[in-house]
Amino acid sequence: MDKTDKCEKAEKCCDKRELIIQAALELVAEQGFHGAPMAMIAEKAGVGAGTIYRYFENKDDLIRWIYKNVEERFVEVMMQGYPENGAVRERLLHIGTALVRHLIREPLQLRFVEQFHNSPYGVDHRREKLFSEGRKDVISDLFQEALQQQIFKPLELAILFSLFFGPLVDICRDHILGFIKLDDALIEQVVGACWDALRR
Amino acid sequence: MDKTDKCEKAEKCCDKRELIIQAALELVAEQGFHGAPMAMIAEKAGVGAGTIYRYFENKDDLIRWIYKNVEERFVEVMMQGYPENGAVRERLLHIGTALVRHLIREPLQLRFVEQFHNSPYGVDHRREKLFSEGRKDVISDLFQEALQQQIFKPLELAILFSLFFGPLVDICRDHILGFIKLDDALIEQVVGACWDALRR
DNA sequence: CTATAAGGAATGAAGATTCATTCCGCAGGA
DNA sequence: TCCTGCGGAATGAATCTTCATTCCTTATAG
Structure with missing residues (x-):
């Protein structure tokens, strides 16, 4: 169920997830939801825009998580x-x-x-x-x-x-x-x- | 300076301004800024979308006022x-x-x-x-x-x-x-x- | 060589703002 | 009184952005 489960060896895939979370947290905290578009979250996390959708269903899912x-x-x-x-x-x-x-x-x-x-x-x-x-x-x-x-x-x-x-x-x-x-x-x-x- | 000044006979022109303000206040209060696009404010106020810009420079101006x-x-x-x-x-x-x-x-x-x-x-x-x-x-x-x-x-x-x-x-x-x-x-x-x- | 992850340009929806046009009240001439 | 022309007010379709999301391409690991 939890998407991190499949990542037993704690490799890069988990890092990405964490990077995305941290980037989103910072942007929303500092700029509000207005100032946290997905593209910017992706850039700050150092991943592609599409990559976020491999870890979270959509923006709501990310934010609620x-x-x-x-x-x-x-x-x-x-x-x-x-x-x-x-x-x-x-x-x-x-x-x-x-x-x-x-x-x-x-x-x-x-x-x-x-x-x-x-x-x-x-x-x-x-x-x-x-x-x-x-x-x-x-x-x-x-x-x-x-x-x-x-x-x-x-x-x-x-x-x-x-x-x-x-x-x-x-x-x-x-x-x-x-x-x-x-x-x-x-x-x-x-x-x-x-x-x-x-x-x- | 104040745009209402020119409206000495308290006619429709003043009503419009008030209608816009009331509509914006209600929408923002009830739905947040996300739920208060200019088009919706205009509709709720019963005026054209462009009309708002006759009374306020832009959305910021309206909100701050x-x-x-x-x-x-x-x-x-x-x-x-x-x-x-x-x-x-x-x-x-x-x-x-x-x-x-x-x-x-x-x-x-x-x-x-x-x-x-x-x-x-x-x-x-x-x-x-x-x-x-x-x-x-x-x-x-x-x-x-x-x-x-x-x-x-x-x-x-x-x-x-x-x-x-x-x-x-x-x-x-x-x-x-x-x-x-x-x-x-x-x-x-x-x-x-x-x-x-x-x-x- | 295949399958899975990652990337990022392309897409389409939504929204702010603009602007060419219409509408309306009225002043002045006939 | 009845036109006519003018000017400001109002309009809303069109434009220009911004964004979430998709999807095809490329990279990588097994």
């Missing part, structure tokens, strides 16, 4: 070193700081995801999320737990998410664009401020 | 009934609730602005803002005052803005998309939560 992987990466990073048994506050601060650290280390990933969300793709994607309501991921569980323990203000999950993640993403963007300069101490402060918005 | 007006409208609304002499908290809560109320009443304007920010236009726009650093608007002044009185956490203005406005905009989008249902009481609570993020 990149998005899926980037999003998975985000979750992965937030779960790395997650203090399963810590207090609610400790766990949430871990998630927040891990996310911010990752986003400013991988600015292209943040910019790509933002481009994706504000595009025809993003509409479909949000719709999907609306339907798959009761998904049981660690983060939702954490918020639910905090609600039950009356640690958080009694607000809907969607609102709590916005209060916590909204500013974090904005601030990472400002950092990437050179508007502000985040360091570890500042990240702590900001994540702490977001916590204050949530707690009773 | 709409953006500028929408943004001015935002400031206008936030300043309406602004309690000049109230406490910092009262003034900020006024701004927050006024903004949210406006955004959910005019969903097209919010969606348009978001599309604009995440497009080639948005990059230029942000760059401009970076250069025009010391602009003295009421909102910046308010935040500065709060910093001086040590009411706020000692953070940069850009960060404080993100903490306050970031979630508000996110939440309005969720409301518009039907994810949550905002009412007056809930708006108060949310704006209050944003305040909590700012205060020491």
